[in-house]
Amino acid sequence: MIGGGIAGLVAARELSAKGLRVLVLEARDRLGGRVWTDHRLGRDLEMGGTWLHWVQPHVWAEVTRYGLAVTRGPRPEQAYWLAGDEVRTGTLEEFMQLIDPGMRRLLAGTMRWLPRPAEPLAEPALAEVDGFSVQDKLDELALPAEEYHANEAAWVGHFNAPLADGAFTSALRWTAATAGSWHLMHEASAVFRLAGGTRSLVDAIAADAGAEIRTSTEVRRIDHGPDRAVLTTAAGERIRARRVVVTLPQNILGDLEVSPPLCAGKLAASKEKAASKGVKVWIRVRGPIEPFFAYSSAAHPLSVVRTEYLGDDDAVLVAFGADAARISPDDCDAVTAALRVWRDDLDVLDTTGHDWMSDPYSRETWMMHRPYQVTRYLNAQQQPEGVLHFASSDHAGLWAGFIDGAIESGLRTARELATHLTGAR
Ligand SMILES: Cc1cc2nc3c(=O)[nH]c(=O)nc-3n(C[C@H](O)[C@H](O)[C@H](O)COP(=O)(O)OP(=O)(O)OC[C@H]3O[C@@H](n4cnc5c(N)ncnc54)[C@H](O)[C@@H]3O)c2cc1C
The missing domain is CATH 3.50.50.60 (FAD/NAD(P)-binding domain)
Incomplete structure (x- = not known):
């Protein structure tokens, strides 16, 4: 072995x-x-x-x-996302409603292309869509800018890659594994842990x-x-x-x-x-804070961040970006700057992660x-x-x-x- x-x-x-x-x-x-x-x-x-x-x-x-x-991390009480340079806040539910139309349209053909998710090549015509990137398919939807960036950030979180590099069929495969439900796919990939x-x-x-x-x-x-x-x-x-x-x-x-x-x-x-070449960063901030979730867009070094652990006087956040070359998990200043896209009220104490791309x-x-x-x-x-x-x-x-x-x-x-x-x- x-x-x-x-x-x-x-x-x-x-x-x-x-x-x-x-x-x-x-x-x-x-x-x-x-x-x-x-x-x-x-x-x-x-x-x-x-x-x-x-x-x-x-x-x-x-x-x-x-x-x-x-177990699971704390349920986020607040969500942050971007509309151009403006930071929007709302509940996680409101964010999910914002991305829902884009997700549904993007993934509408899931079960047609992957009728048997455990056998990804079961549909002989799969090659017809395998040449598209997820970016190609997102662009086809011509979503309004706020929805577009929110969807884009959510997919960067899933792909850990620049979306132009990631196969559309990878998005379909994740969703097919949850019988076509993007909500369940989202939960399956990011909520419960040992x-x-x-x-x-x-x-x-x-x-x-x-x-x-x-x-x-x-x-x-x-x-x-x-x-x-x-x-x-x-x-x-x-x-x-x-x-x-x-x-x-x-x-x-x-x-x-x-x-x-x-x-x-x-x-x-x-x-x-592979397409994936991204980064996962752990960030310790001074507490107490309310648990939150934040999405930016693919243009930012960190596209997704959320609270994973809550202490009495600190909290630990987890963040993801599309390209490990753009931000080092150990660079506290760069991570602090990346967080400021949404929040300038967080006091970053320390950051860490592993550089899998150089491993x-x-x-x-x-x-x-x-x-x-x-x-x-x-x-x-x-x-x-x-x-x-x-x-x-x-x-x-x-x-x-x-x-x-x-x-x-x-x-x-x-x-x-x-x-x-x-x-x-
Ligand atoms: C940052 C990150 C976040 C992730 N998040 C999730 C998640 O939330 N949920 C999820 O389900 N999955 C997640 N994954 C994916 C999951 O961890 C992997 O798909 C899975 O662990 C891969 O297991 P493997 O045994 O196939 O490969 P590996 O774990 O890569 O095992 C291969 C082994 O081979 C060893 N090896 C390599 N070269 C040699 C050699 N020449 N001689 C001897 N040994 C060698 C390696 O050291 C390694 O131990 C994540 C992965 C990463 C990196």
Whole structure:
């Protein structure tokens, strides 16, 4: 198993349960990959994946299996958005009503294009819309400026990318997973989280994995033949395996030395890179404050911010922007300036986050495809190649880009590998 993120750990658990001997090689000094609960700003904060929901079947099965407690952030009492340079305030409900017409029109064709959300390529004509960016489709609506910017900011929050780079089909896939309801899609992706942090999920799966797990072990090279593979680690160790599960994110898979090389579809997707290249920032402000939600537009370094934790004398906000190159989570002054777009009354005490785009073991945040990537590459990304199998949330069927997708992919790949090895079903 190359990688001890959620997909790798789930695949390890399933394969061990089938009686196979599993070795997990993880490059970082910790497990979890793009989920990482770290103690910062006085709280356990999620640097990566955070929110989950009962409409996400694979992650919810894990919540049930391990009896994990689920909680949520404070309900926002006030919303802020922009109309040109003017800041508008209202209730969250009023904001939702503002974006509702745009959301409905944009997503009207969801179930036509994705009649079976867990099989995104089920509709043979999907390529007809896969070439559009979400920006193309938003522009077609010719919304009034206030509605346009509010919708745009909401989509930047979902895409973590410049909207001209993000495939319209990614927006459709998220919404199809909630049977066409954008409200439910919105809730599924941004409200409920694990009370014990994603660490509680990672620890539970790892404890159950029944595998030997080695951290700080980067795999640099794979040589594979018809009935075995040899992995070479960064330290020069050579490890033989009958089968290998590769869980590297799309953006770095092409950097792994593989002989014979991976198929063209996998390499092309890796070279093109995902659309997502954004930033997630945690901001501690002096309290007490009322919980709020704020949306700007794609033009601002932070497009979305909201209160996630409330203390007696402080509060912690979480914010997202489309481009990690435009703002560093550790640059307190820049983050303070970005917040002033809506509010100049907040006293910023400290900020933090993780730069996933510079992280050599991810170089992406959560998967959002570029136009044509799903129809061109998804099949190739999922396909095994000889003794090599591939698991990643990045190419999951249903909730690709989510924790749920990592679990789905780990389960699917473990079943596929075990079937090859033992003929078992
Ligand atoms: C900022 C951010 C916010 C997110 N928010 C949410 C959210 O709210 N809800 C949600 O459901 N999802 C969210 N996600 C997405 C979710 O976290 C990921 O989709 C999921 O965790 C990916 O799991 P994975 O196992 O497929 O990949 P990864 O977690 O990337 O696992 C791959 C593993 O492989 C390791 N690795 C890489 N290269 C090597 C190598 N050469 N040798 C050995 N090991 C290697 C990596 O270190 C990593 O541990 C977010 C992600 C980010 C970054």
